[in-house]
Amino acid sequence: MARWRMLLRVVGKALWVRPGKLFLSITALTVGATLVSAFLSLYFDLPQKISSEFRTMGPNLIVAPRGQGQTFPAEIAKELVAGYPGVTGLPWLYAIGKANGRDVILGGTELANLARMHPGWQGLPSGIAGPEALIAGEQVATVFGWKPGAIVHVAYADRDIRMPLAGIVSTGGSEDSQVIVPLAALESLTGQAGRLSLIQLAVPGSASDVDATWQALLARAGAVPEVEIRALRPVLESEARVVMKVRGLMLGLAGIVLALVILSVLTTVSGRILDRRKDIGVMKALGGSDASIARFFLAETAAQALLAAALGFGAGFALAQLAAERIFHSAIAPRWDVAAAVAAITVSVALIATALPTRWIRRMDAAVILRGE
Numbered sequence: 001m002a003r004w005r006m007l008l009r010v011v012g013k014a015l016w017v018r019p020g021k022l023f024l025s026i027t028a029l030t031v032g033a034t035l036v037s038a039f040l041s042l043y044f045d046l047p048q049k050i051s052s053e054f055r056t057m058g059p060n061l062i063v064a065p066r067g068q069g070q071t072f073p074a075e076i077a078k079e080l081v082a083g084y085p086g087v088t089g090l091p092w093l094y095a096i097g098k099a100n101g102r103d104v105i106l107g108g109t110e111l112a113n114l115a116r117m118h119p120g121w122q123g124l125p126s127g128i129a130g131p132e133a134l135i136a137g138e139q140v141a142t143v144f145g146w147k148p149g150a151i152v153h154v155a156y157a158d159r160d161i162r163m164p165l166a167g168i169v170s171t172g173g174s175e176d177s178q179v180i181v182p183l184a185a186l187e188s189l190t191g192q193a194g195r196l197s198l199i200q201l202a203v204p205g206s207a208s209d210v211d212a213t214w215q216a217l218l219a220r221a222g223a224v225p226e227v228e229i230r231a232l233r234p235v236l237e238s239e240a241r242v243v244m245k246v247r248g249l250m251l252g253l254a255g256i257v258l259a260l261v262i263l264s265v266l267t268t269v270s271g272r273i274l275d276r277r278k279d280i281g282v283m284k285a286l287g288g289s290d291a292s293i294a295r296f297f298l299a300e301t302a303a304q305a306l307l308a309a310a311l312g313f314g315a316g317f318a319l320a321q322l323a324a325e326r327i328f329h330s331a332i333a334p335r336w337d338v339a340a341a342v343a344a345i346t347v348s349v350a351l352i353a354t355a356l357p358t359r360w361i362r363r364m365d366a367a368v369i370l371r372g373e
Contacts, residue, residue: 025268026304026311032261033312033346034319039250040338041320059090059117059200060210061217062230071195072226080220080227084213086204090117093183094197095190097156100144105178106154108186111135111166117202118171125167132185133166137176141168154179156189258349265353269301273357294358298351305350309343316342 063077074091081089093108111133115124125135125148134154136146146152150165163181170176187193203210210231217229283293317334324332 022304025265025301026308028261028264028268029305029308029346029350030311030315032257032349033309033342034315035257035312036254036345037313037316037338037342038319038323039254039316040341041317041332041335042323043247043250044335044338045324045332059202060232061201061203061214062232063089063199063201063221063227064230065197066226066228069226071192071197074194074196076224076226077196077199080217080224080229081199081201084203084217087213088113088117088202090114090200090202091183091196092198092200093186093190093192093195095156095186095192097154097179097189099140099152099154099179102143104140104154105174106156106186106189107175107178107180108183109180111180111182114180117200121169121171121175123167123169132163132182134163134182134185135167135169135180136165137178137180138168138170139176140179141165152179154181154189159189161185161189258345262349262353265301265350266356269297269354270357273297297358298354301350301354302347305347306343308350309346312346313339313342 063072063080065072071093077091078089081087090109090113095106095108097104097106114121114135118124123138134152136144136152140146146165146168148165148167151162152165153160153162155161161181163185169180181189187195203213205213214229214231221227221229283296317338321332324330
């Protein structure tokens with residue numbers, strides 16, 4: 001116990017002997033700890049953040065008619081996806097109708113839930129004024145010269161409906177050329193009550209979570225001959241690819257930064273050992289072993305690393321928070337496992353950088369040093 005108290009006293013006093021080199025060493029370690037803290041904070045929250053961003057692209061699974069079928073019973077599909085909390089669905093019924101004597105694609109759905117399923121659509125009205133309103137894609141609205149508030153007349157066979165245009169949406173997809181009407185209105189217009197063309201599903205979670213849900217739904221769908229479950233592969237694969245690339249980039253940058261920190265600390269420790277040649281000579285002359293003297297330098301560097309880890313964790317979390325707010329427009333929570341990892345990595349890097357210079361202690365001869373040679 002006395003030996004350890006003496007070691008702590010010596011290390012504590014030695015830290016302030018040369019404040020310039022102490023500052024350089026702690027600064028290098030703090031920079032490394034800051035970047036590691038920022039990278040790890042984002043690394044663990046990255047899948048969730050990117051998944052949230054990809055949810056703005058809309059659904060990731062669809063329930064569609066099997067084979068050449070055009071529609072399927074709505075009740076079958078609802079039973080198929082029952083029991084999956086968090087999975088939201090949006091039913092669709094499609095038909096070819098006419099507007100101003102020209103063919104137009106009619107899409108019937110729950111207009112009030114469009115924004116929840118497709119948050120990335122631009123121009124969606126904030127609220128649909130009752131069931132008697134419709135929405136037009138920007139392309140079809142341009143063709144017919146429609147403006148919000150106009151009364152739109154669409155027909156199917158010998159039936160027709162007239163509704164005010166609640167809004168014009170830009171989706172970047174096929175919906176830009178569709179007239180989107182309330183599902184009940186299209187069911188009545190086409191006489192296909194209780195039938196659907198597809199159901200769009202939004203499954204929360206990462207790409208692997210979505211894939212697991214898809215596989216489970218496929219197993220259920222095997223017993224239902226009318227429908228099949230399809231994954232929107234571009235969305236799933238793009239999400240997984242982006243996560244892997246960004247994580248790989250973060251790990252690569254962290255590795256480069258830590259390598260530079262090791263070089264910086266190694267240089268600083270080497271200078272400290274050379275500056276303290278006389279102190280080392282005295283300790284050897286008094287009976288200090290090479291191992292005990294090396295432990296002194298290792299303890300000194302470890303103390304600096306712990307201080308740098310504490311500073312770096314706070315600064316890194318602030319940096320990660322700023323990045324999350326700028327890129328994903330959301331906050332992240334501090335993780336104590338990240339704090340522990342930052343401390344462990346920073347101390348390990350510091351000890352690795354100190355291990356090589358301390359080997360020089362074995363080559364130092366106390367008599368030669370004390371004679372000033």
